[in-house]
Amino acid sequence: MNKNDYMYLDHAATTPLREVAFEAYKKTEMDAYANSSGGHALSRKAKNILEESREFISSCFGAAPNEITFTSGGTEADNWIIKTPFVDQEKKSELITTQIEHEAVLASAEDVDKKGYKVNFISCDGDGITNLEEFKQSINPNTLIASVMYANNETGVIQPIKEMSQSVKEINPKTLFHSDVVQAVATKKIDFHSLGIDSAAISGHKIGGPKGIGVMFLKTGYKIPSLLHGGKQELERRAGTVNVSGVAGLAAALKEQQQNLENETKLIENERKIFESKIKEEFDVKIIGENVNRLCHISNIQFNNINSETLMVALDLNGMGVSRGSACASGAQKPSHVLKAMNIEDEVINNHLRFSFGWNIETGDGTKSAEIVTNTIKEII
């Protein structure tokens, strides 16, 4: 759909493919379509693209090339890291994570829990920041993995990752500190090593890369079992023909993003602020995480006295796409576990919408979006 016809403010769900990523994807698919594991000229061509991309992509996160493995996306990376290391027969190993993680982490943690391991789900405060003390207290000599997202996908609120990774290392240096950085990388430059992150999950399509490609980062020195078994691809870590075109697309998207990050985020933040201030002028609202550190592209707004399901439908009919909580299989959207974990009162838990901006934003979009929302609300109240 043409950007002028429809105001797409659901970039946190996925963001449009960057032109450069599309070109790189297409070029690879056309010119280097061979299996990168093969022994002939075309395979070597694909392999070269794969490894050059790996070098570039890893460097963007301060990682070494052999520390990253390509996956089908963030969900696979999270599943892989969280589920596969729990193999001890005595079930002594423990997992720590938070109540506000993305479903990919939460469901993986629940799977670990079902297998009989102890899992701690750390609570958060009213702003959606994980309770650091509770986190520290739950670390012990049996803690195998601690998994905390860099920033929440529904509120954009940034978690105290460095403090957490440090406390993990102080109490149990053997614990793997994992971070789902899927949402954060959309608008944040992240260096894994300096933050003390031992493993991470990245998804290509949140950056303007293709869907179906992701990265699993695992610091040198750690080893985890494979999730997918089969061929010997990716240094025998992950079986399956490598999605080289996806990797090339991701590398191209990342290159453009890293070059423009400052400008992109400045514009996004500016437009988001304009949007929020105009909405605040008109309506009785609360912006989640307004006074804490959050990602610049997410604005989760609580509209007092307005049902956000009705508002979401009305906005769609008026040409704006936003989201509300997490979608279930049917397409109905439920108030999220994140807002529940934040102890948002029952009376207003159905009054939240997430507006998320993205790399293709233009000056004036904040004002235009606020106008659509304002007019729509006036129609439905």
Place this chain on the structure above:
Amino acid sequence: MSGGVDSSVVAGLLKSQGHDVIGVTMKLWEGPNGEMPETGCCTSADSEDARKVAAKLDIPYYVLDYTASFSENVIDNFVDMYSQGLTPNPCVECNRSVKFDHFIDQANKLNCEKVATGHYAKIVNNNNTFELHKADYLDKDQSYVLHMLDSKKLEKIEFPLGTISKPEVRQIAATLGLKTAFKKDSQDICFVGKKDYRNFVSKRIDVSSKGLIVDKYENEMGTHGGIHAYTIGQRKGVPGGQGEAKYVTKIDVENNKIYIGSKDELTTKKFLIDEVSFVNSIEYENLSIQTRYNSDDVPCNIEKVDESTYQIELKNPTLGVAPGQFGVIYQDTKLVGGGRITSKVLEEAYE
């Protein structure tokens, strides 16, 4: 849009008449993790069918969440009624409290002029008074479950299938190329599906208290494992006599007792209905009543007891009048009003 052929055709007809149509599947019922049920109706496969029909018709389509309202108004009531020895009608409760209440409100907010559903019933505009009539195609008439609608509500509603037969509906669906054209109709209670409603009830409340089954002279005929498993007129699971079949004739909740008797003892002549509402003004002439969905019309007289309670006197005594079900009054094809059959019904019958 339930994902069935009827509401699919309604969407198609309205669209072809030039209306701006928005398709909505009401999510009424869910599993423990928010998933749509896999059996019964309102399943995720049904909403997928509705989505495909909406895509084919090129109309906006949404699944909206009414689970809280449905659970509070329909499910809790369903369970509660059985625990009181009554026979609930969840479709009426759903229409009253969810479909033609919360849903209409939401549609109004979205600036929709009307809400249309695939019910078989007819709205007749009589000088801006809106009347509710039986569907022309009587086999499918659903006016019974819509009796609580009044003229003011009917003004905001369309039932495009009121003049069409089911075979015609399927024909229209096929002509429009809708994939639901030959989909089987669902007959089950949507949240129970093909399973036994007794299990559904016993999972939610403690109904296991055992009691006696007696005849009208209080002679002990057997024992029961909970009154929720019985409804008036039920034959299954009732201890048999010598030759003559026995039926549940009365459920005494207070004393946890089930009364059984012969078919004749099920006959009712007079009973009360309460929570009575009228579509337009009250009528007294040429009335008949249906005492359950799709039952025969029995000629009757009505008499006002108080504001919301009326006494019904049947011209011919009839079988199977069950407290909890609704008595819906008609004047020929016009629906006059209706109310819930009260538990006093059988005391009348015994007199």
